[in-house]
Amino acid sequence: MATDLLTSDESCFFREARHFDHLRSVLMARKAGGAAFRAWSAACSTGEESYSIAMVSADLLPPQAWEVLASDVCARALDTARNAHYPMARAAHMPPDYVRRFCLKGTDVEDGTLRVSRVLRECMEFAQINLNGARLPALGRFDVIFLRNVLSSFDGETRRRVVQRVLAYLRPGGHLYIGHAESLHDMGLPLRTVAPAIYRKE
Numbered sequence: 001m002a003t004d005l006l007t008s009d010e011s012c013f014f015r016e017a018r019h020f021d022h023l024r025s026v027l028m029a030r031k032a033g034g035a036a037f038r039a040w041s042a043a044c045s046t047g048e049e050s051y052s053i054a055m056v057s058a059d060l061l062p063p064q065a066w067e068v069l070a071s072d073v074c075a076r077a078l079d080t081a082r083n084a085h086y087p088m089a090r091a092a093h094m095p096p097d098y099v100r101r102f103c104l105k106g107t108d109v110e111d112g113t114l115r116v117s118r119v120l121r122e123c124m125e126f127a128q129i130n131l132n133g134a135r136l137p138a139l140g141r142f143d144v145i146f147l148r149n150v151l152s153s154f155d156g157e158t159r160r161r162v163v164q165r166v167l168a169y170l171r172p173g174g175h176l177y178i179g180h181a182e183s184l185h186d187m188g189l190p191l192r193t194v195a196p197a198i199y200r201k202e
């Protein structure tokens with residue numbers, strides 16, 4: 001599936017692959033020990049982005065050394081995310097090694113599909129969160145936040161407010177990822193651009 005042909009609420013594994021290369025470099029730079037690495041996939045849709053983060057984390061960190069929170073406003077999308085059962089075409093950009101290690105291929109009537117393995121699913125947390133709701137819940141601080149391909153749902157002032165409140169959950173030095181077609185230009189946020197659509201919180 002060509003990632004730029006996705007419709008507004010669709011997703012796929014390893015969409016905008018350079019973000020996952022950057023995530024790898026962040027994880028490889030971490031020192032052993034210390035607190036668990038925490039990632040928030042803040043508009044996760046049907047979960048492909050969240051599982052892509054989980055696969056990279058499971059590849060580079062020991063079990064229990066990482067957590068992924070996957071949230072979306074849409075309950076139906078979250079049900080699909082929890083179920084973790086996808087058409088194989090959504091994994092066109094998944095490294096073949098990850099398909100072998102982290103996915104079960106469907107057989108018989110499920111031919112042409114994959115299910116993310118239980119080991120990985122059990123390391124995820126799912127929550128229904130409206131980024132533009134009255135109040136965001138207490139979630140703690142994250143090392144990375146993926147806020148990708150959702151900002152275009154909001155008008156200018158709402159977009160700034162949503163990014164600002166999400167940023168409160170990012171630890172200083174942590175990274176924010178937005179969609180490549182999105183922009184944080186002129187928002188006056190405490191962020192430094194490190195690569196296209198990747199920002200570091202001051």
Ligand SMILES: C[S@@+](CC[C@H](N)C(=O)[O-])C[C@H]1O[C@@H](n2cnc3c(N)ncnc32)[C@H](O)[C@@H]1O
Pocket residue numbers: 007008009010011012015042043044045046049071072073074077129130131132133147148149150153179
């Ligand atoms: C195109 S999908 C993005 C999925 C994934 N982040 C990606 O880049 O592939 C946009 C998602 O934003 C969600 N969304 C829209 N408004 C939202 C809001 N106010 N709070 C949380 N999620 C929202 C939609 O439900 C949809 O699942």
